[in-house]
Amino acid sequence: MKIASFQIAGRRTFGMVEGDRIFDIGGVWNRSQAELRAALALGKLGELASRKAEAASYALREIEWLPVVPNPDKILCVGVNYETHRQETGRKQATYPTIFLRLANSQTGHGASILRPKVSRDLDFEGELAVIIGHPGRYISEREALAHVAGYSCYNDATLRDWQSHTHQFTPGKNFPRTGAFGPWLTTADEIGDIGSLHLTTRLNGTVMQEAQLDQLIFSIPQLIAYCSSFTRLEPGDVISTGTPGGVGFKRTPPVFLKPGDRIEVEIPCVGTLTNGVEDDVP
Numbered sequence: 677m678k679i680a681s682f683q684i685a686g687r688r689t690f691g692m693v694e695g696d697r698i699f700d701i702g703g704v705w706n707r708s709q710a711e712l713r714a715a716l717a718l719g720k721l722g723e724l725a726s727r728k729a730e731a732a733s734y735a736l737r738e739i740e741w742l743p744v745v746p747n748p749d750k751i752l753c754v755g756v757n758y759e760t761h762r763q764e765t766g767r768k769q770a771t772y773p774t775i776f777l778r779l780a781n782s783q784t785g786h787g788a789s790i791l792r793p794k795v796s797r798d799l800d801f802e803g804e805l806a807v808i809i810g811h812p813g814r815y816i817s818e819r820e821a822l823a824h825v826a827g828y829s830c831y832n833d834a835t836l837r838d839w840q841s842h843t844h845q846f847t848p849g850k851n852f853p854r855t856g857a858f859g860p861w862l863t864t865a866d867e868i869g870d871i872g873s874l875h876l877t878t879r880l881n882g883t884v885m886q887e888a889q890l891d892q893l894i895f896s897i898p899q900l901i902a903y904c905s906s907f908t909r910l911e912p913g914d915v916i917s918t919g920t921p922g923g924v925g926f927k928r929t930p931p932v933f934l935k936p937g938d939r940i941e942v943e944i945p946c947v948g949t950l951t952n953g954v955e956d957d958v959p
Contacts, residue, residue: 682740683742740785752916793853801832814910832950834934
């Protein structure tokens, strides 16, 4: 299944994507809790298809896409998790993954614009695979880790590089409003097969900027789940954005930063293609 969060006529809900239409499962599931995170917490993801016949459907062009999980308890981001990116940044080899947090209100959905804030022009792209947790857990073993995954999506961990480098903490540069693009949908794990066999591509205005096979992660998805669940309980709807490959804009000569009018795409076959424009933020 492909499951997306969206807004229609001012109402926020979630539904199943089939072809060029989306079925409003949230509208028949529980209108007071018409959100994907709540459905994941109930452990009923596999039952959503049974409600399709009752659900209203809309053309995809009619909806406003929301971040796949608009309100996760946690967004855990992994830094420097491809060798190509480690080499271009000059970072030392690490024993443990580099983890930082994104806030839910820093996210934006597929088709929306990433915002360049007025305090910086160093807005960079980071195409990534996002893992969405379906089953909660603490101290999850690597062997059991994938059983806790509901599905996968695309993420663009867009970053204000100057703010990221103000100190050794990444937080400010990673949490400007509408910089973390997430979508277009969650593709359930049963549809993917071997996630490591898939290829990630980031394109800027049609030009390929980043490419990597997902099995090139330095710390694998099971390792990340095991590590993160050791210091925090993973909850349904939590997001682990697994890191970006080499090719980021600020390490190019000359640097390439996102600007208004740009179109940035993150594509992972079988998972989806996340597309966003870029605009200046006007407070």
